[in-house]
Amino acid sequence: MSNNQNIYVIGKGVIAKALAVALSLQGKNVTIIRGSVDHGEAYHENIFVSTGDQTVNAKIAINTFASHDKLDGLILLANKSFGNDKLAERLEKYGKDLPIVFLQNGLGVEKAFIDRGFTQLYRCVLMATSQVIAETDEVRLKVVAPSPIGIIKGSNENLNEIVKQIDARLFPFRVEENIQVLIWKKVITNCVFNSICPLLEIDNGVFHRNAAALKIGEKIIAECIAVANANGIILTVDDVNQNVLAISKMSDGQKISTYQDILNKRETEIETLNFAVAKLGRISGYDLPFTSMLGEMTRLKSELFREQRQ
Numbered sequence: 001m002s003n004n005q006n007i008y009v010i011g012k013g014v015i016a017k018a019l020a021v022a023l024s025l026q027g028k029n030v031t032i033i034r035g036s037v038d039h040g041e042a043y044h045e046n047i048f049v050s051t052g053d054q055t056v057n058a059k060i061a062i063n064t065f066a067s068h069d070k071l072d073g074l075i076l077l078a079n080k081s082f083g084n085d086k087l088a089e090r091l092e093k094y095g096k097d098l099p100i101v102f103l104q105n106g107l108g109v110e111k112a113f114i115d116r117g118f119t120q121l122y123r124c125v126l127m128a129t130s131q132v133i134a135e136t137d138e139v140r141l142k143v144v145a146p147s148p149i150g151i152i153k154g155s156n157e158n159l160n161e162i163v164k165q166i167d168a169r170l171f172p173f174r175v176e177e178n179i180q181v182l183i184w185k186k187v188i189t190n191c192v193f194n195s196i197c198p199l200l201e202i203d204n205g206v207f208h209r210n211a212a213a214l215k216i217g218e219k220i221i222a223e224c225i226a227v228a229n230a231n232g233i234i235l236t237v238d239d240v241n242q243n244v245l246a247i248s249k250m251s252d253g254q255k256i257s258t259y260q261d262i263l264n265k266r267e268t269e270i271e272t273l274n275f276a277v278a279k280l281g282r283i284s285g286y287d288l289p290f291t292s293m294l295g296e297m298t299r300l301k302s303e304l305f306r307e308q309r310q
Contacts, residue, residue: 005029005072005073005074005165006029006030006031006071006072006073006074007023007028007029007030007031007073007074007076007165007166008030008031008032008033008071008073008074008075008076009023009030009031009032009033009076009078010032010033010035010075010076010077010078010079010087011032011033011034011035011077011078011079011080012032012034012035012062013078013079013080013257014130014131014132014139014141015078015103015126015128015130016032016078016079017032017047017049017060017130017139018049018128018130018139018141018170018171019076019078019103019166019168019171020032020047020058020060021047021049021056021057021058021060021139021170022049022168022169022170022171023166023168023171024058024059024060025056025058025168025169025170026168026169028165028166029073030060030061031060031061031062031063032060032061032062032063033062033063033064033065033067033068034062034063034064035077035079035083035087036079036083038064038065038066040063040064040066041063042061042062042063042064042067043061043062043063044059044060044061044062045059045060045062046058046059046060047059047060047139048136048137048138048139049138049139049140049141049170050133050138050139050140050141051140051141051142051143051170052140052142055138056170065090068094070094071091071094071095071098074098074099074101074162074165074166075091075098075099075100075101076100076101076103076166077100077101077102077103077104078103078104079104080104080261080266080267080268080269081102081104081105081106081109081269081272082267082269082271082272084104084109084110084111084112084113085112087112088112088113088115088116088118089112089116091113091118092116092118096116096117096118096119097118097119097120098118098120099120099122099154099158099162100113100118100120100121100122101122101123101124101149101162101166102121102122102123102124102152103124103126103147104269104272105126105186105187105190105194105257105269105272105273106187106190106269106271106272106273106276107183107184107187107272107273107276107277107280108272108276109123109272110123110152114152114153118153119153119154120153120154120158121151121152121153121154122149122150122151122152122154122158122159122162123149123150123151123152123179123183124147124148124149124173125147125148125176125179125182125183125185125186126147126186127143127144127145127146127147127148128141128142128143128144128147128171129141129142129144129204129247129250129251129254129256130142131254131255131260140254141170141171142250142251142254143170143171143172144246144247144250145172146167146172146173146174147171147172147173147174148173148174148175148176148179148182149162149163149173149174149175149176149179150175150176150177150178150179150180150182151179152179159175160175163175180233181233181234181235184228184233184235185235185239185240185243187224187273187276187277188220188221188224188225188228188235188240188277189240189243189244189247190273191220191224191273191274191277191291191295192207192217192220192221192240192244193207193244193247193256193258194256194257194258194259194268194269194270194273194274194298195220195258195270195273195274195291195294195295195297195298196213196216196217196220196294197255197256197258197259198256198258198259198262198298198301198302199294199297199298199301200213201259203251203252203253203254203255203256204247204248204251204252204253204254204255204256205248205249205251205252205253205254206248207244207245207248208245208248208249208252209248209252214241214244214245217241217244218237218241219290220274220290220291220294221237221240221241221244222237223281223286223288223289223290223291224240224277224281224288224291225237225240226281226286227277227280227281227284227286227288230284230285230286231280231284257269258270258298258302261302262298262301262302262305263305265305265306265308266306267302267306268298268299268302270295270298270299270302271299273295274291274292274294274295274298275292275295275299277291278291278292278295
């Protein structure tokens with residue numbers, strides 16, 4: 001892997017934009033590729049990112065797969081995970097040895113790429129949140145800590161090089177040996193935020209402000225922890241509960257991604273969250289009625305909002 005290699009960020013959401021700006025400011029050759037659009041005009045967008053302490057900007061190239069006969073660099077997947085089946089099929093033509101990093105929520109988001117025989121797959125657990133500031137179209141970025149990246153398929157050598165390539169002052173990353181524990185911790189945390197917050201129509205801060213909301217979250221955590229433990233992932237309710245509280249305080253006033261998607265009449269990632277854990281629970285002999293019910297209500301709310309667009 002070359003230090004001057006191209007970096008392709010797939011997806012055009014707020015995390016993709018914030019990351020592209022952070023990498024560009026580090027002098028990287030970064031391009032955003034719109035994962036859900038096959039054809040379209042290539043253009044540049046001057047993207048502004050606010051961290052609270054400062055606002056920075058960079059002009060980022062944005063195009064589609066039709067603009068590329070080959071992809072000769074690192075792939076960062078910041079698209080919604082429900083598009084991964086189609087995306088794996090698209091990327092297959094560029095070669096199965098491309099290094100790919102998943103910056104996505106959920107269990108099993110890399111499955112379509114494993115099934116197609118991709119050889120360099122790495123998983124990131126994002127320790128950052130972002131949303132668009134409506135009044136200015138700026139992206140607000142909040143970073144809790146460097147985001148860990150670990151191996152799904154690949155080598156330690158390439159993992160270290162990937163982290164070196166994308167670690168940025170504005171958006172830091174680090175190497176993680178035991179990534180599966182962190183994936184599960186984040187998944188369970190997201191099952192709480194991505195179902196309760198949209199249903200209550202409230203920001204992430206509700207869990208540290210309201211004991212009743214946190215109590216509901218703890219019911220989801222308890223159900224999901226049983227499944228994690230049954231699958232060899234050792235976590236406690238307190239581990240995840242403290243994570244929920246920390247994120248709630250850090251992102252007070254900010255809307256979780258699923259709530260943003262519902263408001264914007266977009267499909268959500270609830271399938272790889274509540275439903276993915278519930279499915280694995282059934283396989284493992286556990287019933288997750290509370291987690292499943294809130295997932296169903298979130299999916300229904302998303303469908304009803306999208307029907308309003310028609």
